[in-house]
Amino acid sequence: MLMPQFSLTVQEETPLSGVYVISPLPRGFGHTVGNMLRRVLLSSLEGAAITHVKIKGVNHPFDSMSGVKEDVIALLMQLKQIRFAYEGEGEQKLTLKKKGGAKVTAADIEDSALCTVLNKDLYLCELADKGALDIELYVNRNVGYIEAEQQEDKGFDVIKMDAVFSPVIAVTVAVESTRVRRLTNNDKLTISITTDGSVLGSVALKKASELLA
Structure with missing residues (x-):
């Protein structure tokens, strides 16, 4: 099975919050990946x-x-x-x-x-x-x-x-359709992360991804 090719973009980031976009993902992957990351971000990071x-x-x-x-x-x-x-x-x-x-x-x-x-x-x-x-x-x-x-x-x-102990205070996930060339059946995943300031949202997202790998 071929792994989906996607990129991570930092839309905005401050010491306490950040918005990150993962795209393009195959249709249906947005909700699956988003919910898994949200669960790990809120419960499994050390603080x-x-x-x-x-x-x-x-x-x-x-x-x-x-x-x-x-x-x-x-x-x-x-x-x-x-x-x-x-x-x-x-x-x-x-x-x-x-x-x-x-x-x-x-x-x-x-x-x-x-x-x-x-x-x-x-x-x-x-x-x-x-x-x-x-x-x-x-x-x-x-x-x-x-x-x-x-x-x-x-x-x-x-x-x-x-x-x-969790350094992540809140996580919201949004999924919408996105176009790749002529195809419109792809997901764009947007994750908004709020932390206590002990870790950047991008670092928290990386750690959560590593735990899921």
Whole structure:
């Protein structure tokens, strides 16, 4: 069987999104290839996320935090939204320390040499005048989604987190007919990819294609 001859064109690309065209494909291949790539892009690419959190003075998610406007659950929900650029291996431990009468954002997290916070403007919580926050964040690489109950135990005062590792946030697929010379029974596949900024859409698309090869 002859393999279809097609080309990949980058229609537009930014650090957070991109539009890519694969054409021409035999009739029917557009939906088949598009759906396969979409599934792999959303579920099978490796990324980084917080898996554990240690908050000074807090032993569990329903504990109270003195001097912090939000409760522990609200803070954990915000921490889940932090996205990282991390290409290393193993676990990275980052710290966040802040005192008195200020809003706390992801920019207050101290990056390591290998692990960097991408969405630094993300609001985390607000401290009262005499409030203080001292947090250790444990960042790991993996694929897909892992529930808190499945995370490794690190001690009674370390909170396990639900973690979404996928660097791809959204994928849309569109298929339309295209002409090749006199033939009009070919598919043009357009894939729009939105990422968290840790990987370009074109790189994510290449990795997904390699997993399907």
